Amino acid sequence: MADLYGQCRRGHTLPQALYTSAAVFDFEMEAVFTRAWLQAGHLAEVPRVGDYITVQLGKTSVVIIRESESVVRGYFNTCRHRGALLCTSDKGSARRLVCPYHQWTYDLGGNLIFARNMPADFDPRQHGLIPVHCEVVAGVIFIALSDDVPDFAEFRRQLEPMLAPHDLENAQLAHSVVLPEYANWKLVMENGRECYHCSARHPELLTAFRDPTEDDYFDAQPDWMKDFEAVCHANGLVNGPAEGAWFDILRFPIKDGVESLTLDGRLACSRLLIPSGEGNIGTLRWATEPNAFSHALRDHAFSFEAWPIDVGTTHVRGKWLVHKDAVEGRDYELAHLTALWNATNDQDKWLAENNFKGVQGRGYVPGPFSVNDEKKVIDFVNWYLDTAQSCLRS
Numbered sequence: 001m002a003d004l005y006g007q008c009r010r011g012h013t014l015p016q017a018l019y020t021s022a023a024v025f026d027f028e029m030e031a032v033f034t035r036a037w038l039q040a041g042h043l044a045e046v047p048r049v050g051d052y053i054t055v056q057l058g059k060t061s062v063v064i065i066r067e068s069e070s071v072v073r074g075y076f077n078t079c080r081h082r083g084a085l086l087c088t089s090d091k092g093s094a095r096r097l098v099c100p101y102h103q104w105t106y107d108l109g110g111n112l113i114f115a116r117n118m119p120a121d122f123d124p125r126q127h128g129l130i131p132v133h134c135e136v137v138a139g140v141i142f143i144a145l146s147d148d149v150p151d152f153a154e155f156r157r158q159l160e161p162m163l164a165p166h167d168l169e170n171a172q173l174a175h176s177v178v179l180p181e182y183a184n185w186k187l188v189m190e191n192g193r194e195c196y197h198c199s200a201r202h203p204e205l206l207t208a209f210r211d212p213t214e215d216d217y218f219d220a221q222p223d224w225m226k227d228f229e230a231v232c233h234a235n236g237l238v239n240g241p242a243e244g245a246w247f248d249i250l251r252f253p254i255k256d257g258v259e260s261l262t263l264d265g266r267l268a269c270s271r272l273l274i275p276s277g278e279g280n281i282g283t284l285r286w287a288t289e290p291n292a293f294s295h296a297l298r299d300h301a302f303s304f305e306a307w308p309i310d311v312g313t314t315h316v317r318g319k320w321l322v323h324k325d326a327v328e329g330r331d332y333e334l335a336h337l338t339a340l341w342n343a344t345n346d347q348d349k350w351l352a353e354n355n356f357k358g359v360q361g362r363g364y365v366p367g368p369f370s371v372n373d374e375k376k377v378i379d380f381v382n383w384y385l386d387t388a389q390s391c392l393r394s
């Protein structure tokens with residue numbers, strides 16, 4: 001494994017086996033995914049006590065559950081009796097978690113409270129659900145599957161003031177999808193970290209976004225950028241950028257005259273997340289390695305999470321949030337809210353799967369990234385290599 005990583009050339013795509021080997025995938029589950037904070041959902045997905053969602057990462061399932069009004073917990077979704085999967089659906093609601101096999105029963109705090117016909121010396125306190133770390137920032141839930149993860153406090157300190165005005169803590173989930181992509185997870189993420197392909201492949205996305213491959217995109221000089229910053233300042237918003245080894249947060253303008261990330265550029269939801277203030281506040285994008293990015297706008301938010309299942313299968317979870325009091329049909333239409341990202345995700349699915357087909361062939365050799373237009377891909381790959389190699393050294 002060390003040899004394989006030793007062959008990597010920075011600024012280039014990875015050697016073939018890093019995209020195609022099942023042994024590498026198993027290594028990554030330990031070396032990368034067990035040692036990172038993973039964006040796993042929103043409070044809006046578990047609004048009431050007992051609501052839960054499950055996420056699948058490789059062979060590991062995790063359940064995230066609202067234990068009380070103010071506490072969300074995560075557990076390995078594995079019964080402490082003989083290891084059966086405890087929660088068998090993507091989401092649900094329960095007062096207690098009852099194993100479908102022999103009905104061992106856990107409370108929402110993960111304590112084993114019922115195990116039929118066990119001997120007198122059996123200690124239920126030794127058989128509670130195994131917790132995972134769970135943190136909530138401005139309504140967004142992150143989990144970590146081991147203690148060996150980076151500091152979370154700095155990320156919280158940066159994201160909280162930028163995202164809090166969107167009040168996602170009180171938002172509702174309007175829609176979610178799971179899109180299976182038959183591609184290695186790193187190709188899914190490399191694709192999601194650049195817009196070099198946008199002008200040719202994402203006509204819908206570019207109705208709303210300025211083309212970031214144009215030179216002046218992040219240049220502070222253009223008048224439209226100065227106007228944008230003045231509007232955000234007047235709205236009391238912090239724009240960033242804020243960057244850390246594993247996160248990247250920035251509020252940036254969308255196209256002039258475009259109010260939201262929709263096909264017609266109009267607001268997706270008339271009941272606003274940020275009801276006060278004037279002008280176009282663009283979109284707040286936050287991305288976390290290894291597997292997520294999100295956008296929060298004045299009227300809605302969208303999240304993208306990529307969950308590796310096996311070396312050639314990745315489940316992309318897309319989630320749309322709106323104000324808690326918004327009513328479908330009155331304040332928003334689901335098709336209008338979701339069309340832009342559904343189109344974009346379908347296009348990206350094809351691109352990632354097509355990329356995966358290409359890298360598996362004899363003709364594949366690692367190629368160079370564009371330093372100008374694939375900078376965030378270079379950052380992603382460098383973070384990935386640093387994380388994997390630090391694990392190999394330790």
Ligand code: FES
Binds near residue numbers: 079
């Ligand atoms: S495996 Fe869960 S109760 Fe037996």
Ligand SMILES: [Fe+2]
Binds near residue numbers: 191192197202347348
């Ligand atoms: Fe894309």
